[in-house]
Amino acid sequence: MKTERKSAAIADPSSPYQFWLPPEERRVKVGPEQEQVPLPQVPLPIKSAREERTDEPTDVQIGSSVYDYLRQFPDCQYNREYAELLRDAFPHYISDLASQAIMLGHKDVAAAYLQRLVNYLKILLLLDPQNRALQQQIGLHYYQLAMNFEILPECRKHLQAGQHFLLSALGEEATDSTALNYLAQIAYLTGDYAAAGEYWQRLQPLLHDADAVAAIEVRLQEISSGKLPQHPLLVELEQVGEAMLLYGAGDYAEAKALLEVIEEQGALCQTFPMAEFHYLLGMCRLKAEENAAAFDSLDKALQIDPAYEPALEAQQYLLNQGG
Secondary structure, eight states, rough: HHHHOOOOOOOOOTTSEEEEOOOOOOOOETTTTEEEEOEEESEEEEEEEGOOOSOOOOHHHHHHHHHHHHOTTSTTHHHHHHHHHHHHHOHHHHHHHHHHHHHHHHHOOOHHHHHHHHHHHHHHHHHHHOHHHHHHHHHHHHHHTTTOOOGGGGGGHHHHHHHHHHHHTTTTTTTOOHHHHHHHHHHHHOHHHHHHHHHHHHHHHOOOOHHHHHHHHHHHHHHHHHHOOOHHHHHHHHHHHHHHHHHHEEEEEEEHHHHHHHHHHHHHHHHSHHHHHHHHHHHHHHTTTHHHHHHHHHHHHHHTTTTTTHHHHHHHHHHTOOO
C-alpha cells in the first residue's frame, strides 16, 4: 500500500511537475532547531527534470516546488493545504511572497505584473480568508486587469472575478467606499444600471470630496432619466478586444470597421477615454492608406496621453512620409 501512495501521477509527461503523495511518516525539518513538520496527505507538485524524477524529493525540492506551483496556479486543487505547508514549513517563502506583492504594487499596470500580483495576493488570502483588505485589493486589481487594453479579450472574466472579491470585501455593513465605487463601475459596465445606482447611492454619504459627489450625481441622473448606453459598455470593450485580435491576425479592414462603429456610437470613448483605442484605430486606418484619418486618430490618442510613445512614433512616421 505504501508503494501505491508514493507513486507519482503525471497528467502531462511534458510538464515540469509530477504529483507525489507523501507517506504518512514523512516530515520536513524547519528552522535552526530542525523542528519536524508533517506533510499534508495530499498530492504535492514536485518540479524536476524528467530524468531527475524520484519517488523521494528532498525538503528543499518540496518547498521550492510547492511555492513555484502555487504562484502559477493559486486556484488549484489543494491550494489551501499548499499555502499552509509553506507557512508552517517554509515561512521564508511567505515572507518573499509578501515582499514581492508590495514591490509589484508599486510598478506600472502592465497586465503581466497585475496578474502576478493577483496570484500572490490570492495565496496570502488562503492563509487569512476573512481579510477584507486583501479581498478588496484582489478585486481592484481584477478590475484593472479587465480595463487593461492589452488583454481586453478577457475583460468579462476579470470583471466577474473582481465583482466576486469586492462583494466579499464589502460585507454586510456595506460601508467600504472603495468596494462600493468599483462595484458600481462593474455594474454600470455590465448593464446592471439599477445595481450601479444602488451602489452609488450608498457611496454618496461616505464621500467628503465635492467633485466626487458631483460625478456620482451625474451618473445617478443618467440612470434615473434613462440616458444610458444603447447596450452594456462591456460589449463594446469585448468588441475592441475582438478588433485587437483581428488586427493581430492581419484582418485590418474588419478591425477598422468594428472600431469605427464604436467611435461613432461614442459611449465607450466618452466614458473611458483610452489612448490605446485611438492608436489602434489610427494604425488600422494607416494600413488602409487613409493617412489623414490615421493622423487624426493618433492626435486623439495624444490628447488623452501626450506622452503615449506608440502614437508619437506613428505620427512621426506619417510626417516623414509626407502624410
